[in-house]
Amino acid sequence: MTVNARSTDLASLWMPFTPNRRFKAQPRMIERATGCHYVLEDGRRLFDSISGLWCSPLGHGHRRIVEAVQRQLVEVDYSPAFQMGYRPAFDLAARIAAFAGRPDDKVFFTNSGSEAVDTALKIAVGYHRARGDAARTRLIGRERGYHGVGIGGISVGGIVPNRRAFSSMMIPGVDHLPHTYNRAETAFTRGQPAWGAHLADDLERLIALHDASTIAAVIVEPVAGSTGVLPPPIGYLERLRDICTRHGILLIFDEVITGFGRLGVPFAADAFAVCPDMLTFAKAVTNAVIPLGGVIVSPQIHDAFMSGPDHLIELAHGYTYSGHPMAMAAGHAALDALTTDGLIARAATLAPLLADAMHSLQGTPGVVDIRSIGLMAAIDLDPIPGKPGLRGTQVFEAALDQGLYIRLTGDTLAVAPPFVAEESDIQQIAPQIMAAIAAAG
Numbered sequence: 001m002t003v004n005a006r007s008t009d010l011a012s013l014w015m016p017f018t019p020n021r022r023f024k025a026q027p028r029m030i031e032r033a034t035g036c037h038y039v040l041e042d043g044r045r046l047f048d049s050i051s052g053l054w055c056s057p058l059g060h061g062h063r064r065i066v067e068a069v070q071r072q073l074v075e076v077d078y079s080p081a082f083q084m085g086y087r088p089a090f091d092l093a094a095r096i097a098a099f100a101g102r103p104d105d106k107v108f109f110t111n112s113g114s115e116a117v118d119t120a121l122k123i124a125v126g127y128h129r130a131r132g133d134a135a136r137t138r139l140i141g142r143e144r145g146y147h148g149v150g151i152g153g154i155s156v157g158g159i160v161p162n163r164r165a166f167s168s169m170m171i172p173g174v175d176h177l178p179h180t181y182n183r184a185e186t187a188f189t190r191g192q193p194a195w196g197a198h199l200a201d202d203l204e205r206l207i208a209l210h211d212a213s214t215i216a217a218v219i220v221e222p223v224a225g226s227t228g229v230l231p232p233p234i235g236y237l238e239r240l241r242d243i244c245t246r247h248g249i250l251l252i253f254d255e256v257i258t259g260f261g262r263l264g265v266p267f268a269a270d271a272f273a274v275c276p277d278m279l280t281f282a283k284a285v286t287n288a289v290i291p292l293g294g295v296i297v298s299p300q301i302h303d304a305f306m307s308g309p310d311h312l313i314e315l316a317h318g319y320t321y322s323g324h325p326m327a328m329a330a331g332h333a334a335l336d337a338l339t340t341d342g343l344i345a346r347a348a349t350l351a352p353l354l355a356d357a358m359h360s361l362q363g364t365p366g367v368v369d370i371r372s373i374g375l376m377a378a379i380d381l382d383p384i385p386g387k388p389g390l391r392g393t394q395v396f397e398a399a400l401d402q403g404l405y406i407r408l409t410g411d412t413l414a415v416a417p418p419f420v421a422e423e424s425d426i427q428q429i430a431p432q433i434m435a436a437i438a439a440a441g
């Protein structure tokens with residue numbers, strides 16, 4: 001890999017979730033993004049096997065979105081989010097609710113997944129308070145969960161390095177369910193593992209410990225994404241739903257990765273036929289062209305806030321950029337493309353090809369597990385003893401030389417290709433990963 005001679009130029013930017021020193025010693029700079037590929041400044045052409053950061057399922061430079069955003073820029077560049085309305089925001093909210101199969105639900109717009117999560121947690125606590133149940137403030141997350149980087153999100157999240165440095169800032173009264181991963185029981189499973197539904201019963205233990213009357217909500221990713229694609233055990237989400245319902249606890253699905261077609265259906269809630277009280281979304285809602293996130297909220301929750309004098313604000317929460325016109329334009333265009341171009345069905349068609357390709361790596365030296373569901377999959381590599389994350393980094397870097405951009409977390413590699421990828425692109429991923437593992441040694 002070439003070392004960029006201008007690396008001192010890079011000093012000012014503090015990069016997010018990146019080993020800054022290693023990156024700046026060997027920068028990899030994206031110069032162009034077209035379709036399913038990135039082209040780097042050094043000329044390497046990479047297949048974008050993770051749709052940016054799980055967020056660009058329609059590929060890059062999608063004509064419909066480009067044109068919509070260009071038009072929007074000259075029509076209304078910004079419209080105040082508070083006390084004034086912009087009709088495309090109302091329309092997109094209605095379209096998203098209908099797309100989720102929940103036409104009576106309400107949609108609250110944010111700018112990111114992290115904000116969507118913190119918004120959902122605030123709505124949960126506010127809902128119980130509005131109903132006179134103000135003692136219900138406790139939130140339950142899950143080990144290995146990723147819910148962004150807001151204070152609420154890291155509190156309910158369960159990725160240790162994201163929490164360690166900030167323990168004094170966590171919101172009080174949060175507890176965690178166990179994660180659902182057990183390599184001995186589930187290694188190399190395609191789709192949902194048969195083992196593990198009983199782990200949902202741990203919620204009963206937390207309820208016995210804290211008492212249901214103190215618990216506002218449970219939040220989980222229906223498929224844990226960032227930690228390395230952990231599909232839910234068969235029956236697990238149903239059990240969580242049942243326990244929450246019996247105890248008056250709200251169930252929130254964080255669908256920032258799974259929303260908008262990743263599992264071959266609109267939301268993971270559809271894939272697993274489990275109906276949460278709220279769903280968070282972001283990323284693919286605009287194909288990541290303009291930042292947008294949001295929360296889909298059941299009418300019962302929304303209506304609990306709609307009391308008191310009607311000149312007063314019902315929910316003291318929102319962002320300067322909630323429902324930003326540029327994001328609305330990108331959102332409408334992305335939803336048009338997803339629905340009218342049949343791309344969710346295409347994701348469903350490509351899913352078994354991806355699973356076949358990834359599971360063909362079973363038996364490759366150093367590969368200790370492979371998981372897949374919908375159009376997403378992950379591979380666990382055997383860590384180098386005493387150096388967690390180093391093998392993953394080396395394989396990630398070697399993959400770039402093979403023409404493949406993948407997602408790295410620790411020693412886990414994840415893929416979630418664009419829905420517009422060619423079958424040949426998908427079939428190429430496994431040999432590229434195999435070559436990268438061999439090259440990394």
Ligand code: PLP
Nearest residue numbers: 112113114146147148254256257
């Ligand atoms: N929730 C989940 C499930 C995510 O995967 C992510 C990001 O990957 C987030 C929340 C945070 O989203 P953002 O990075 O847009 O704040």
